[in-house]
Amino acid sequence: MSLTKAERTIILSMWSKISTQADSIGTETLERLFAGYPQTKTYFPHFDLHPGSAQLRAHGSKVVAAVGDAVKNIDNISLALSKLSELHAYILRVDPVNFKLLSHCLLVTMAARFPADFTAEAHAAWDKFLSVVSSVLTEKYR
């Protein structure tokens, strides 16, 4: 799966809006993940996951920053996220199904905050882009 020019354009233009609210988007995405899919909390036994927790905010920022790295290197996501891919494969070992859940929660967050920008084409482009990012993060699993 590779992104078309039109899809890249959509991703880049929406990213410029998203990045202005990056931290709160990250936090909200994780809140949605943990509320909607409580089993995902099993990866964070060491965290205080209450809404508003500093750890939640910090981790949300990290996640969105990584998405940002993928956006800025949209022509070579595999290379840009190589270290993160190794981290997930060898250390974190998050089951691949969870990347779909996180991606979905990020889409919902974007839809809620940018209703006018989140057109059907934008929805399609972002779903595809996040699916590519998820593939990169799991490509070294076995």
Place this chain on the structure above:
Amino acid sequence: MVHLTAGEKSLVASTWSKVNVDAVGGEVLGRLLVVYPWTQRFFDSFGDLSSASAIMGNAKVQAHGKKVLKSFAEGLNHLDDLKGAFAQLSELHCDKLHVDPENFRLLGNVLMCVMARHLGADFTPEAQAVCQKVVAGVATALAHKYH
């Protein structure tokens, strides 16, 4: 069957009451066909599905989307027996329509995105969580009679 507390049922009702079911059904089905183009396989008779704008403006998509969402909304009156409520539709989707149940999950998630788009901050993480339980329950109910 979906297990919701009284508080959760109330949250579903109040969240859903903010949705214009008639208006939104077409958008949900349209987005399914745009975001997951392989789902178009079930709609060969719908005419022009050649672009996102063609799909979103397609009258058959709008009409069918409305029908689908009305059916979903009806299910919300039977949260304690979704399998019973959707038994006939389940048989139809298996025996006549030959729809892979994975498509019910995809549609449910598209519905979540559309609700978020229309409700904004009102579609809180808690509201989403409880709605996810409902769409998962409906998807399971629709798959229940498959054989």
